[in-house]
Amino acid sequence: MLYRKVSQDQGSSAGHYTWQISIRLQLLLLVIVASFCLHLGAAEEELKSTSLNLMPWPVKVEITNGQFRLTENFYLGGEVKPGHRVFKAGARFMSRLAGRTGLFFEQDYLVTQEISNRTKFFYHFDQPGRLVPGEDESYQLEIYPEKIELKAKTDVGLLRGFETLLQLLFSDEQGYFFPCLRIEDFPRFTWRGLLIDSSRHFMPVDVVKRNLLAMSAVKLNVLHWHLSDDQGFRVESKVFPRLHQLGSDGCYYSQEEIKEIIQLASELGIRIVPEFDLPGHSTSWFVAYPEYASAPGPYQIERKFGVSLPVFNPTLEKTYKFLDRFLKEMTALFPDPYFHLGGDEVDPRQWKENPEIQKFMKKNNIPDEPALQAYFNRRLLKILTKYQKKMVGWDEIYQPGLPQDVVIQSWRGQEALVDAVRKGYQCLLSNGYYIDLMGSAEKHYLNDPVPPDSPLTAEEKKLVLGGEATMWAELVSPETVDSRIWPRTGAIAERLWSPVEIRDVDEMYRRLKVINLRLEENGVNHLKNQPMMLRRLAQSEQIKSLEVLAAVSEPIKGYSRHSQGKPYSSLSPLTRFVDACYSESFEARDFKRLVENFLKSRDRRQAEEIKGYLQLWQANHQELMAIVACSPVLKEIIPLSENLASISDIGLEALRLILNSKKIDPARLQTRQKVLEEARKPVAECELAVLPGVELLFNSLKK
Amino acid sequence: MLYRKVSQDQGSSAGHYTWQISIRLQLLLLVIVASFCLHLGAAEEELKSTSLNLMPWPVKVEITNGQFRLTENFYLGGEVKPGHRVFKAGARFMSRLAGRTGLFFEQDYLVTQEISNRTKFFYHFDQPGRLVPGEDESYQLEIYPEKIELKAKTDVGLLRGFETLLQLLFSDEQGYFFPCLRIEDFPRFTWRGLLIDSSRHFMPVDVVKRNLLAMSAVKLNVLHWHLSDDQGFRVESKVFPRLHQLGSDGCYYSQEEIKEIIQLASELGIRIVPEFDLPGHSTSWFVAYPEYASAPGPYQIERKFGVSLPVFNPTLEKTYKFLDRFLKEMTALFPDPYFHLGGDEVDPRQWKENPEIQKFMKKNNIPDEPALQAYFNRRLLKILTKYQKKMVGWDEIYQPGLPQDVVIQSWRGQEALVDAVRKGYQCLLSNGYYIDLMGSAEKHYLNDPVPPDSPLTAEEKKLVLGGEATMWAELVSPETVDSRIWPRTGAIAERLWSPVEIRDVDEMYRRLKVINLRLEENGVNHLKNQPMMLRRLAQSEQIKSLEVLAAVSEPIKGYSRHSQGKPYSSLSPLTRFVDACYSESFEARDFKRLVENFLKSRDRRQAEEIKGYLQLWQANHQELMAIVACSPVLKEIIPLSENLASISDIGLEALRLILNSKKIDPARLQTRQKVLEEARKPVAECELAVLPGVELLFNSLKK
DSSP states (O other): OHHHHHHHHHHHOTTOOGGGSOHHHHHHHHHHHHHHHHHHHHHOOOOOGGGOOOSSOOSEEEEEEEEEEOOTTOEEEOSOOTTSHHHHHHHHHHHHHHHHHOOOOSSOTTTOOOOOTTEEEEEEEEEOOOSSTTOOOOEEEEEOSSOEEEEEEEHHHHHHHHHHHHTTOEEETTEEEEEEEEEEEOOSOSEEEEEEEOSSSOOOHHHHHHHHHHHHHTTOOEEEEEEEETTEEOBOOSSSTHHHHHHSTTOOBOHHHHHHHHHHHHHTTOEEEEEEOOSSSOHHHHHHOGGGBSSOOOOOOOOBOSOOSOOBOTTOHHHHHHHHHHHHHHHHHOOSSEEEOOOOOOOTHHHHTOHHHHHHHHHTTOOSHHHHHHHHHHHHHHHHHHTTOEEEEEGGGOOTTOOTTOEEEEOSOHHHHHHHHHTTOOEEEOTTOOGGGOOOHHHHHHOOSSOTTOOOOHHHHTTEEEEEEEEOOTTOOTTTHHHHHTTHHHHHHHHHHSOTTOOOHHHHHHHHHHHHHHGGGGTOOTTTHHHHHHHHHHTSSOOHHHHHHHHTEEEOOTTGGGGSSSOOBTTSOOOSHHHHSOSSOHHHHHHHHHHHHHHHHOOHHHHHHHHHHHHHHHHHHHHHHHHHTTOGGGGGGHHHHHHHHHHHHHHHHHHHHHHTTOOOOHHHHHHHHHHHHHHHSOBTTEEETTHHHHHHHHHGGGO | OHHHHHHHHHHHOTTOOGGGSOHHHHHHHHHHHHHHHHHHHHHOOOOOGGGOOOSSOOSEEEEEEEEEEEOTTOEEEOSOOTTSHHHHHHHHHHHHHHHHHOOOOSSOTTTOOOOOTTEEEEEEEEEOOOSSTTOOOOEEEEEOSSOEEEEEEEHHHHHHHHHHHHTTOEEETTEEEEEEEEEEEOOSOSEEEEEEEOSSSOOOHHHHHHHHHHHHHTTOOEEEEEEEETTEEOBOOSSSTHHHHHHSTTOOBOHHHHHHHHHHHHHTTOEEEEEEOOSSSOHHHHHHOGGGBSSOOOOOOOOBOSOOSOOBOTTOHHHHHHHHHHHHHHHHHOOSSEEEOOOOOOOTHHHHTOHHHHHHHHHTTOOSHHHHHHHHHHHHHHHHHHTTOEEEEEGGGOOTTOOTTOEEEEOSOHHHHHHHHHTTOOEEEOTTOOGGGOOOHHHHHHOOSSOTTOOOOHHHHTTEEEEEEEEOOTTOOTTTHHHHHTTHHHHHHHHHHSOTTOOOHHHHHHHHHHHHHHGGGGTOOTTTHHHHHHHHHHTSSOOHHHHHHHHTEEEOOTTGGGGSSSOOBTTSOOOSHHHHSOSSOHHHHHHHHHHHHHHHHOOHHHHHHHHHHHHHHHHHHHHHHHHHTTOGGGGGGHHHHHHHHHHHHHHHHHHHHHHTTOOOOHHHHHHHHHHHHHHHSOBTTEEETTHHHHHHHHHGGGO
């Protein structure tokens, strides 16, 4: 529906404020839009699949003719009772539909979903689904003018189908409808996860819950919950209560809360795989139990970030007694068949420097520290096996002799994954999905656990279970974590669900922008928290100029934020301008695309649009200065804003020259070049994401 | 500090978008603002108390000379250990300070707050405070250039002082500081509460927690938690688990969650008074236990709102056995010495129609149904007394012979309170604090448990413990409840804390606007949820025109929303435009004040400002129509937007005539009058809050 597409595009080019359009144009716009609506409402224009905003894109979409019109007597029905996962999904479905449409549904959907002659939306599944890798998550969705049918092999498949249907709500002049179509769908990979690090910064229960809801909206099905690390031990242990009493600053999940979260996840068809990282990344354990560490205590909760020295002593029998009792408790608390024991980034120094440990190694023919870690893993694996869990670990757990039913999670590279698969291990890919490093959705989207040019054989490919986006939490707080997860993780969710040939980046962004808005419905604050954070910084509601700058800025990438000034600790504020910026600037991307198109076409209208952006950015600096003047915490962004104004000057000049087919004076070229280079430097841990677009414009002068 | 005041005023007149100011003016503005900053930074200009944004206003504020400059080596210290309520308050204090200022404090404030030679902020209290009415909450705050001292009789007083200090953070060109001053403060009333109704719509744990934090920021100290009603039974009962299993749709607080919330409240110095409303407002109990009702079942959870018929049968001994066991459990769960048993709005019909009940009444000389309710209360009071709780109830519990240690909460009127006090009862006022009815902050602010013209004697006045704002939840959800509580409840908080002579309404609004922003720091979403809700309605990010309309609209008042169209049920969506509007339009108030001032002064600059508003509103309709065209859920606001444009036309015309000292043609007067009257009618359950301001302008033409 082109009109829908039009309004979505308008929604994405946030730099274009509609008040700049004259009233005459607005009326014209209104007439055009209204006639589209009427036209489409009346003629039921053939819907193109490129107008659908589905993410992940289904395996098969067949658009048929017609629409299912939504009214207040929209009844859903199936054969399940209240309390059943599907019943609850049905209730949530109706609630979200009501929330979007303002319809006061007649059905008391919290009481009954029995099939009756009023039922319009029928759901059916054959058998209960188990929350294990390999479970059938397929579904078929058929929308007819008079009814909707959702079928699946398992109830988990039904949950996937509900989310697809919710992405298919359209509207026109007459009201709301679902387009008639037929979808067949099933996931490419069975393990599609998001890691949430609750240790570096504690993530309260409501943070986890809303992110579970958002995950289910894009069909992610594993929450990999990183529950312990140097900075905090986050789970209540009744067996060793001092772990959470001394290792958490009071910020931990009670067992009841964990059960509640597991319950919600189960209702959403999401598995929860807990991780207790061992033997490294474990300082917080030793605050209470220094006797299991490899160097004498006492220990404090670690506030700094990086790889820490404290590490479990794998040569003591009491270490295994301790971990056995602990894992006995935890394996009972977490029902998933898999249990992650970490194993990454073990600094061998404390092992090397402990003579008792060295003696043990000699005595037991353990040649080096990696082999000692392998010994430790073998002991832990025995324990996990005793408690009927399968082990997952990071790359480093691989050692010759590691049993083959251990799942290896690759963070160090694609090659590492290929290696492990070739040795017969089931693997997960996280390398390339490190969303904490502020990469683009494009970059994550094209990253593939089994890329098109993969050297693996068909049999080997089966060992690749899937992948996980990783939200490491050194630089996020409950206020900002949602904006670092969403919407980019939607692109990863598609990569892990949709067929391998679904790779069109522009198409992905088109749909990602819609999903970006839709996600808010689940409670995630990735969009709404920015104005709040800017208001706090400005101590004012007049934040427009800050929003304009933020829309084209991104946090600097990789680990560079840690080396810009004062080192971050877990107590450092995460409330500055950089923390308020979104992880990816859609505006910058759109601007660059616009410039690319303009340079090809020399279209005057595109030139006007480019000019509009540049003038907005150029003018923004003055307004921003007025706000920043008495906000010391915002002083740091003045050069960023100045840079934006300067590069906009350059962009406008370049645009003028291009339009008039003029050349640029070589001396001026040089000075402009210097300004652009200067603008590449990080300011306040931010970079100007629109710089590449301006450089494109400028560089075309050189030809 | 006038510069601060300037920027705050700019913050409040949200209708003025700074981009309308030319660059020249912006530079001028910048120079002016910067020189204020420099001037004040250099000269330490005398601070007027009218520049302080304290709410509630303290008893005594003495501004001295100088500033305490805030730097990264700002250490706080006192004599308490980690885990202590004050230690936690200190940690929260530092965290909020860091969040606002971006300062990376050196102190590891989660580990130690020991006094050392680095300490700059000293806190001290004499004795632990008990969370009971009448406890000492006084504090003294002294800020010197080189140190800050906060002292209080009890640790609860210290908490109050921490919040005051947080309201005293200022900034200038050089950075952040606290102005040197001396404050002595203590509350006027000891019981300063907010009722949260978790039954009509369930309020998840995070909603309650963030509102506790917001309450503490304005020194409210009682959460009156309405936990059961017709629409839902919200507490886990281990003694009668079917209560929550069948009466809650799965939405209830586990006992562990309740303990957690009580714990947080205690850390904030807030009491939690639970309410289980009996014998009416109790349908949800009878789903599981119809045998205690006065008419045969079966019963369903009530979805509709209003006064329901189901009521406990007070003539059966088993009813008291049941309630005894239940109250034994609940009185152990909730530590507060007070326990609220409701008692409001009992419909006597089921009692009248039950012959057994009528027989019982005859046999026991109970003359009428009110007397039967009194009998019920006497029986319950015995139970509560056995479990060492004091009873609180609504107006209707009063009957001759009601023991004098029952606290009566007045909702039906000031006279009812005076009556009860004169009979010797301790009382609370909620009449006039019904924030669900969408009254203005002014109205609530001037409402007083002991108004200046109170007929009570000095002794009698002592029986008035305080008051409570009531957030009845028929028309709020977790998405909107914060915007219906805040910021207006800040004005009520001041009424209940500050001396009776603090009554200047304009001054209150000046400070309320600042508090409005500051509250976000506690996690409440009263501001940030509006754009999110508008985005969902528009299915777009282009919501500017919706925000312009929302800024001058308010939900209609009283109970009128329930009679506008389809009746609301507890499953109805609360996501429409009216739900996205704030409870009070500051812009409308400012506009009206502007018009009043202009009509007195005929100042040209004010005329320009008025013109600016009116032109913005007039132009808004076109843009809004483009957004609304394909959003069926927004169709209902088209007449509202049209009305805004029409009355703006009228306002602009009136303004022109006034400026040119012209009269208005009588025929035109009539047609304009009609338009204005038409614009008074509710549209989509909203009213145009700026209409009175426009009418003021228009009516001046008649003179």
